[in-house]
Amino acid sequence: MGFGHCKREPPQAEACATLTASLGNRRTVLIDSSNMHFHFEILKTDPTGARLGRLTTPHGVIDTPAFMPVGTAGTVKGLTQQALTELGVQILLGNTYHLYLRPGHERIRQLGGLHRFMSWPGAILTDSGGFQVFSLADLRKVTDEGVVFRSHLDGSEHFLTPEKSIEIQQALGSDIAMVFDECIEYPADRERAAGAVKRTTEWARRCRDYAFTLRNEGRASTESGRTNPEASTNPGQVMFAIVQGGMHAGLRRESARQLVDLDFPGYAVGGLAVGEPHALSCEMAAIATEELPKDRPRYVMGIGFPEQLADYVRCGVDMMDCVLPTRNARNGCLFTSAGRVNIRNAIYADDPRPLDERCSCMVCRTYSRAYLRHLFHANEILASILNSHHNVAFFLDIMGKIRQAIAFGELAEFSSEFQARIEAGEA
């Protein structure tokens, strides 16, 4: 199977038929015996450590390794839910902090949860607000109890704790909730990173315990026939823990072990891609996954550039998310099979060719570079829409190819071929 074209198979039809023949080691794992809605199946493990899998959630199946577009405020900026479905998106992100501030998690709970609120039938993973501990550094204060944020919207103060984060995520009713963690800056010395590990483990324990408490309260009220206004809008929700540890290998191991002891249905590696070299980032991801149970999904948070995705997959990573395809799209940076294209540039003003001749997405089938450049310069809304559409399609396409490559044992070649083309810069 070559990689010279950008065609995407329909999400579900992919994988199966052609793959099952070569799958000797498939097995299904019920991760949480009390939760029949969620399980993870590894279809094949590659010699590199890459895994081809299938994650079943209350809102559909996710082919892994998967890329999850980020929809912070209940929308993947620039793309309608219909477009996401047509692109084959199976899972996307939402954000606890942002949705809590606006429109408010209780409002979303009343409206039936985030899926219904935003009319998204697929799966949702909610980030806990942990990343905002890092990105809103100027607007917050961290203590062992939690984090005081000053709202970036109106300056008001809000106290986010592990418990509060879980309460919000239950109201949102995401399929996968993340523990509230402390994501630290790079570089960070050992002492600082160790502090974040300790705090993150403790917060993970509190998140887990509080989720149990809420679940039991929900059951009790259901059995007594009362309606519980606090009830989760998604009884099938599971929770993933997040490995921290900065760029310190020992701390990464320690963090992973501590979290594994707490027994989560899935694990993430956080605190990466915060300014460190890519190789170091991969090293940390690899060290963390070594410590994680093989039968649970692994998620590297906030990753990455197109050419880096396969590197993480080879570390045994099953899920990734990144703001890059949508944010960069809005800023005119488009990812193509020949490398990055800054569609603002003057050289595209008279260029009638499609953005990426190897891509078969709607944008590349329909519009010229000259038109895309015009839209961007004219500040037209359609620029964001089309650019986002292509970039997300491009990321999903890479993931599809990575999955195929694992299935056919070609992941190593895939990576090098992809790199070679990027380096050749055939724009």
Place this chain on the structure above:
RNA sequence: GGACGGGUGGGUGAGUGGCUAAAACCAGCAGACUGUAAAUCUGCCGCUCCUUGCGGGCUACGGAGGUUCGAAUCCUCCCCCGUCCA
């Protein structure tokens, strides 16, 4: 014909003697963007030379002259634009 107001770099438009190759914004050119405070941010944006430096030279605030050590800024005349009066 008269009275005011005004003509500033691609555009809008600050600047009323030196700190001004000239604010700011826009346009233009390029770069950045990794669990989204991002349709954002950063740099460049008269010409030219080189040893690319908070470097040199030249040109520039309608035109021509003048005052001054020094003028976009003050004076004289001229040209053009706007408003009003005849």
